Amino acid sequence: MGTFLATRKMDPALVRRIERSVGAGALPARAKRVTAHLRTSLLRFSIAIGVTALASTAFLSRRRYQHEVSRARAALLDAVHANSALVTAEERSFMTRVEPWLRGLAASYEGDVIADELRPLKALDAALARSSVYVRGPVSAFGRSTTIAEAASASTRDSFLLCLLDPPASRGEKVVLSKVRAVYKGGANTSEHARRLHEAAAGLRQILSPWEERVESARELRELDHLQGELAKIPVAETKRAAQAELLIAAMDEPDEAGPADLDGERAHQVRVAVIDLRGSQVLVRVRQRVDPSWLATTTRSNFASVIDGCALALDVRALVAR
């Protein structure tokens, strides 16, 4: 039966006429009408096929894309897991071990402490030769985790750290300045084992962020590409090195004293300095020392007051320990 309009109960002659009427049968007398309908029919059929093909192509493309997304997501998750596996549990907890010390030092000052084991000659140098992280900032910045991270971010391996680890021969202005310049120019690498606290803080924050959730929630390849880029930028090695530090060296600047400031902002103020043995959970050094650039020559002060003060502070601390 050539058409759904016909039924088995119909007379065959009627069926043939119905078939002709819908164009299912050929009838010379109605050829033109049938041809017109056939043309329309073919057009609609072509459109239907075209739409179906487009829909199929779109569906298959989407499906292929989803497959690629899934594959990329899986690869990224593997990378996340691999990254995560590189960092040990102890390393992960590094900041949780550091921050209480910093908050404690920033609180009301509890008095100077110098461990006896540092008293012998060269004992301080030996202690400072251990791996360490260093941070310096206003004392008010060390009260909370977020501000600690900001202070760590702003803190660099400055003249205090360099002079603490590798002190100049004397406290004379020219000697100190010469030392600082030489170190800043990369002429010495004796402080490489002392890393910025920021390296650990920022690195761990990136490593410990909810990568799996972010990757799982990503629906597009470009999101995954972005995440992959972020993941690749994580300085895992630097983070691990910082997080494996045995010592915490901190310098907390108390508020400036009244008086005019130098061009670089340096003014006389108290600085709390501490060296903490993180492994032994022990305060090796905790001192409070005043810095004052007034002793410097005017020409030097205008440009190097802070730098020289930092180095001078380091020499003062070393002197206190050695006393």
Next chain:
Amino acid sequence: MLGSPGALIPDLLHPAPIQRIDVEVTKVAMTFAFASGVAGGLFADALAKATMAPSTWEPSVYAGDLFLHDFVARCFQFRIRGREAALSTTQLVRLLERPPADPAVVEHRRAITAELASSPDLRSELETLYLEVCKFRALMEGANAGRKWDSNRRQLDILVVAKEIIDRMAKGFATARSGLSILRAFGEKVQKGEPYRSLSDLLRYEEHLATVSLKVRVGADGRIQAFDIQSVQENESNPFVTSPVRRWLARIELFLRGYKFGEGEIMARLIDAVFEGLEDDFVCFVQLLVDIEFYLGALGFRDMAHAAGLAVCLPEFVTAGEARALTALFNPLLLVHGGNAVPCTIVTDRHASTVLVTGPNSGGKTRLLQAIGIAQILGQSGLLVPAQSARLALAPGLVVSLIQETKADQTEGRLGVELIRIRALFERLPPGAMVILDELCSGTNPSEGEEIFELVVKMLTRLKPQAFITTHFLAFAARLEKERKIADLRFLQVELGPDERPTYQFAPGVARTSLAGQAAARLGVTGDQLLSLVERNIAHMQSAMQNGRR
């Protein structure tokens, strides 16, 4: 054009049915009309190109002078249930202009006319059938095109009417014994065919797809509060009934085939298929319309005559050598124009004769000639003639010359035109034909005109015509009557009453006077009357001139 062997055509005009219209062309036009609803003039176009039964008559030499179109338009009018029929006047005139040459065809029509005239039931059936065919025509030709309605509905209405026509043909003429019986035969033949069964099934399907039983709950305020469907029974015995799933598949199929996606399109395809099966039968309705008008028009003419106190009859046909007798013959054109048609009796001892009719002006000579001509046309067409009784002889032709209009491009004078008319008459006149001439040779002086008149009459006798000629050459006619040199020459004169006024009756003989003086007095053309007019005009002119000087 003619019916194919074995095909049954509801032709009421011929004993051997003829398809007079172009079937293929009409079928194409009908298919288009059915599909589009716009085909004004479908019937008229098909009928205008229809062929006629063989005829030896030449309409151009008589139809105009007998006002045949006027006669049909006014005298063939008939009313059915208070409504006046819209006649196909042009087609009816074409039929009357060409009476069939075959006496069997004449007899066939006479039998139908007689049966209809004697059977009110059959006439009523034919009238109803006519109304239905008219309705079919109106629907088909888009007479309702101004209304916005569903195309399927219009086509179904056409099919409904077509079925009614077929059913009426099959059942309404069971008692017919004349040629009307072909309607029954045609209807029964169509009813037995598959297309008709499919038509019936489709119409039942359209009006009865299913039976739904409802339980209605009515509230205290009489309003329907709710109803539940108790059962749904589809009319499964109908071949057009299909399952809802199949109908959906059909809709999808139609859409893919280039049709609209809708339930209506399915019905449209089914209607189309059913219509195609019956197209050949529906085409027959076209000529049937005129056939019915032909007979109902004749009965309408009878009704009009009866209303005027006049009688019509089917004539008795005799040979040309036998006597002619027309009793109470009247001129139907007088009825049309509100005149007083005075019936008269015309008797001659034989048909094949030349009858010279004389009498006074306005004595009814020309009206008599018209009545004789119309009676001959109607009689030979198988219809009722305007007479109480009539005995006629079949004539192979008719030539009528009653009016001589002056034309703007006329190059000849009145005598020249007269001579050209005589020449044309002899060029076309077959032996035994009917010749009707009014005031032959009146366009020249009597002495010369009489010579030509005598020549014409002598020549006419050789063709043994049924001739009626009027003349005012009374002395000449009297001489011919007295001499009796010309064979088969007969004379009729207008009878005058006691007051010398015409009685519009005719008696043998030649009139003694044309009563021109009476006519002149009646029309104000006596010497005294003309003199008074002349003096009045002169007085008016003088008065106008005096006013102008002032």
